[in-house]
Amino acid sequence: MRYVMTSCLMLAALMHPAWAEEAVTEQDDTLPPLEITNAWARATTGPTGAVYLTARNMNQQEETVIAGVSTPIAKAAELHTTIKDQRFMRMVKMQDIAIPPAGAVVMQPGGTHIMLVGLEGPLEEGKGFPLTIEIGEEDELTIPVVVMVKGIE
Amino acid sequence: MKWLLFLGISLMLTVGAVVLWQKTPVTAQSQAPQIIEQDAQLFGGAFELVDADGKTRTDQDFQGQFMLVYFGFTYCPDICPIGLIRITRVLQQLGDSADEVTPLFITVDPERDTPEQLKTYMTSFDERIVALTGSAEQIKQAANAYKVYYVKREEDSAMEYLVDHSAFTYLMDREGQLVHHFPHEATDDDIAKAIKRVLAAEFKAGAQPSPGAGNPEQLTETGE
Numbered sequence: 001m002r003y004v005m006t007s008c009l010m011l012a013a014l015m016h017p018a019w020a021e022e023a024v025t026e027q028d029d030t031l032p033p034l035e036i037t038n039a040w041a042r043a044t045t046g047p048t049g050a051v052y053l054t055a056r057n058m059n060q061q062e063e064t065v066i067a068g069v070s071t072p073i074a075k076a077a078e079l080h081t082t083i084k085d086q087r088f089m090r091m092v093k094m095q096d097i098a099i100p101p102a103g104a105v106v107m108q109p110g111g112t113h114i115m116l117v118g119l120e121g122p123l124e125e126g127k128g129f130p131l132t133i134e135i136g137e138e139d140e141l142t143i144p145v146v147v148m149v150k151g152i153e
Numbered sequence: 154m155k156w157l158l159f160l161g162i163s164l165m166l167t168v169g170a171v172v173l174w175q176k177t178p179v180t181a182q183s184q185a186p187q188i189i190e191q192d193a194q195l196f197g198g199a200f201e202l203v204d205a206d207g208k209t210r211t212d213q214d215f216q217g218q219f220m221l222v223y224f225g226f227t228y229c230p231d232i233c234p235i236g237l238i239r240i241t242r243v244l245q246q247l248g249d250s251a252d253e254v255t256p257l258f259i260t261v262d263p264e265r266d267t268p269e270q271l272k273t274y275m276t277s278f279d280e281r282i283v284a285l286t287g288s289a290e291q292i293k294q295a296a297n298a299y300k301v302y303y304v305k306r307e308e309d310s311a312m313e314y315l316v317d318h319s320a321f322t323y324l325m326d327r328e329g330q331l332v333h334h335f336p337h338e339a340t341d342d343d344i345a346k347a348i349k350r351v352l353a354a355e356f357k358a359g360a361q362p363s364p365g366a367g368n369p370e371q372l373t374e375t376g377e
Contacts (some may be wrong), residue, residue: 013231016369041276042230042234044230044234044274044277045273045274045275045276045277046226046227046230046234046273046274046277047227047228047270047274048227048229048230048263048312049230050230050231054216075311076310076311078310078311080231080310082231084284084337087302087319088302088304088317088318088319089232089317089318089319089320089337090306090315090317091229091232091308091315091317092308093308093309093310097200109231109235110231110232110235110337113230113231115230115231115310115312116230117310117311117312118311122277131272149238149243150238151234151235151238151239
């Protein structure tokens, strides 16, 4: 019975706007504003590579901007997105990616991705490398990326 | 009693309407992307290109084989590997039947895609895929034959330029005629199934010669 009551209270807390707001103000400022999950790169022996990941903005009130990316294993890393129009698939470079409060950007094959140009060597399945994400003007976050053989699943 | 009859009729009508409604979009979908024979004539044709070993290859080399043709370029990290991994999986799915099909990867970036570059790049994919490059003129001819659009576009990127291109996969028959084309979204299952169906139809036609042998039966629809 106590469990049921606790659950009800928790549910009420989630649904009640005033309480929800209170929860937000308790947000830990020391945590990075971005949560990165599912970061992987496609195995390749080519001159360029692609990294895919999900970036979640943990800030409930303000947008978070991915301002740039870099990795020691490539000469350059850029934010790109693939656009399909009637005739073409075209890749377009993005200066940055703004993620709305509590929102997320899902980078996946055939869409937005991090393009690695001038790879030092082949990306071999099962290996990993670090990727640094510049957040806004001051923060940055370095995450591990795992290399996988994957198309569109 | 009249009520019951009325109720019965309305129920039947409703069920009928629901069944029709459910069926209609399915038929519409399977008919929409169908390739008509006239269109098939417009795709494919002569080409003279160079493979990853620097050897000249023409369309004549692949006569008598089915071809699975895909255009792309090695500096393309997202779209093109998806297409080539898909072809790799199609070949795995086909098993022994894969011997009937030659997969071709033709670059739309002959400037950067030298035979050596292709050779390194292709080690990521099935070794049966024949990678082809050539002079700008040769590539233009091949792309035109397959109605492939490609445009080099300068971009403020470490890549200097990108190539926008159409990303269909073409299945050609033993005479070099289009049987089927698959959009970028097609899965390896879609393509493998279509190839198996075409091979089965050919086998059937060969085993039991009939007036319908080797024709529209091969023109099947995409997106199944």
